[in-house]
Amino acid sequence: MQGFLRCYSAWRFLRELTKFIAFYNTPSKKFQRSTKFNRPRHLDMSYSIPEVRPRSESRALPHSDHNAGTVYIIGAGMAGLSAAVSCIQKGWRVALFEAANHAGGRCRSYEDSVLGRTIDNGNHLILSGNNGIKTYLEMVDGLEGFEAVDPVSFEFIDMDADESWALSPSAGRIPWWVLLPSKRIPGTNLTDYLALSKLQGATTESLAGIIDPTRPIFERFWQPLCHAVLNTDANEGSAASIWAMLSETLLKGREASRPMLAKNGLSAALVDPAVSYLTANKAAPQFSTRLRALKTSPDSVQSIMLNDQEITLNAEDRVILALPPNEISALLPDITVPTETRAIVNVHFRLEYPPPLPNNVPFIGMIGSTSQWLFKRGDVYSVTISAADELAENTADEIAATVWQEVAKVIGRDGSELPPVRVIKEQRATIAQTPAQNELRPDSPTKWQNLFLAGDWTKTGLPATIESAVVSGQKAAELL
Numbered sequence: 001m002q003g004f005l006r007c008y009s010a011w012r013f014l015r016e017l018t019k020f021i022a023f024y025n026t027p028s029k030k031f032q033r034s035t036k037f038n039r040p041r042h043l044d045m046s047y048s049i050p051e052v053r054p055r056s057e058s059r060a061l062p063h064s065d066h067n068a069g070t071v072y073i074i075g076a077g078m079a080g081l082s083a084a085v086s087c088i089q090k091g092w093r094v095a096l097f098e099a100a101n102h103a104g105g106r107c108r109s110y111e112d113s114v115l116g117r118t119i120d121n122g123n124h125l126i127l128s129g130n131n132g133i134k135t136y137l138e139m140v141d142g143l144e145g146f147e148a149v150d151p152v153s154f155e156f157i158d159m160d161a162d163e164s165w166a167l168s169p170s171a172g173r174i175p176w177w178v179l180l181p182s183k184r185i186p187g188t189n190l191t192d193y194l195a196l197s198k199l200q201g202a203t204t205e206s207l208a209g210i211i212d213p214t215r216p217i218f219e220r221f222w223q224p225l226c227h228a229v230l231n232t233d234a235n236e237g238s239a240a241s242i243w244a245m246l247s248e249t250l251l252k253g254r255e256a257s258r259p260m261l262a263k264n265g266l267s268a269a270l271v272d273p274a275v276s277y278l279t280a281n282k283a284a285p286q287f288s289t290r291l292r293a294l295k296t297s298p299d300s301v302q303s304i305m306l307n308d309q310e311i312t313l314n315a316e317d318r319v320i321l322a323l324p325p326n327e328i329s330a331l332l333p334d335i336t337v338p339t340e341t342r343a344i345v346n347v348h349f350r351l352e353y354p355p356p357l358p359n360n361v362p363f364i365g366m367i368g369s370t371s372q373w374l375f376k377r378g379d380v381y382s383v384t385i386s387a388a389d390e391l392a393e394n395t396a397d398e399i400a401a402t403v404w405q406e407v408a409k410v411i412g413r414d415g416s417e418l419p420p421v422r423v424i425k426e427q428r429a430t431i432a433q434t435p436a437q438n439e440l441r442p443d444s445p446t447k448w449q450n451l452f453l454a455g456d457w458t459k460t461g462l463p464a465t466i467e468s469a470v471v472s473g474q475k476a477a478e479l480l
């Protein structure tokens, strides 16, 4: 009987393994984007950065006259910039308005007086599988603003257990490395990785509803992934959103999983090239201009009120609102939007004699600590803590003191003296990416035929990230 049971278990295990391998070989159709937006095939992102045309050749496009109207785009974050660039490419006249005095929204760099450095509001990780971003960068000749991390390896350190490991995706779709115990995360077994295939059919489940939260892999892989991608705790984060991200990147193998780091910060890499491109095409963002109201008929927008100036729309004109969800619900209460957000706290330290991170990597995942991800750029060490609503209630001094002790331990420094530090709390960094909040994400078209939505939080089929913001802008431009 025992022999039979052993044979049966072995047979079941092999069956799961076969399913797992088959699943890696079959890209899912079900969870591809649910929208009509299709990106051109040649834009598949790969590690090799294609040759770009010299700026002067590609900047100003001859204005095509097939679109007689103007597209009024409100909000010059990544979604608005992406929409504006795509609209120009499609031959529209574009007028872009932004309430702040700079572009980039939640994704920006600024000159920090305490550190004496240009820093990003938060560390933003982009992977080479983010095809929407690549398309956008190609359009604005911005690919050279990024450098690809080589080799592709995600390093982690468990601060409690004093253990460290690295995850290195295989070259192809099948993650052969999971078959080798020495390559796996300490404390995990093959069954932990086979469980990944269960995410494929996820709809309204949280990650913890599918992956056993008591297994070490939950805290050592799923939690840091969920923090980084969803800015939401893995106990409540949407399994379908994680699946959407994995399908675009890690499940495609190494060349789609390569971290792409902004060489000189987020603004230089993602924002400035678009602003230059738009300026060259007579669509420079108009700053300090807030959308205050829209006048609508039952099926279209009649006019928009920018600061105290009313613009009446012609029949050929269109409007794209690339605004955060709370702004949309204040302007147009009929539109259903996500209502919950999550905070991100970033802590930036500048060190006089900056040691490298372990194994000389540019960033490292931290487990069992307040700090979640530590990045090093030159002499600035930046820590990101996602889903940080509770932490954000502490003072900046308290947060800096706790985080510095952890950073000092990782880089082998005596933590007694706090270096120059800046703590940035982004209270509404992203929407909460729970299954319930995802249900509230609206699609781009609205009941007003000349009004479209864009923004990372709209229904792109992706987690609310830069990739989603950029894709939402491209999608809105496609649908006009």
Ligand SMILES: Cc1cc2nc3c(=O)[nH]c(=O)nc-3n(C[C@H](O)[C@H](O)[C@H](O)COP(=O)(O)OP(=O)(O)OC[C@H]3O[C@@H](n4cnc5c(N)ncnc54)[C@H](O)[C@@H]3O)c2cc1C
Pocket (backbone or CB within 6 Å): 074, 075, 076, 077, 078, 079, 080, 097, 098, 099, 100, 103, 104, 105, 106, 107, 121, 122, 123, 124, 125, 126, 228, 289, 290, 291, 292, 322, 323, 324, 327, 344, 345, 346, 426, 428, 429, 430, 454, 455, 456, 457, 464, 465, 466, 467, 469
């Ligand atoms: C700290 C932090 C870390 C992050 N880390 C990552 C990461 O690692 N990877 C990743 O992919 N994503 C990350 N994100 C998310 C990413 O920044 C966002 O997904 C993206 O920037 C959203 O762009 P958006 O254009 O949709 O929205 P926003 O950037 O919010 O843009 C909206 C714009 O509208 C403007 N506006 C608002 N109201 C009005 C009005 N009435 N009239 C005119 N203009 C108005 C705002 O000023 C803003 O510029 C992070 C975000 C934060 C805050």
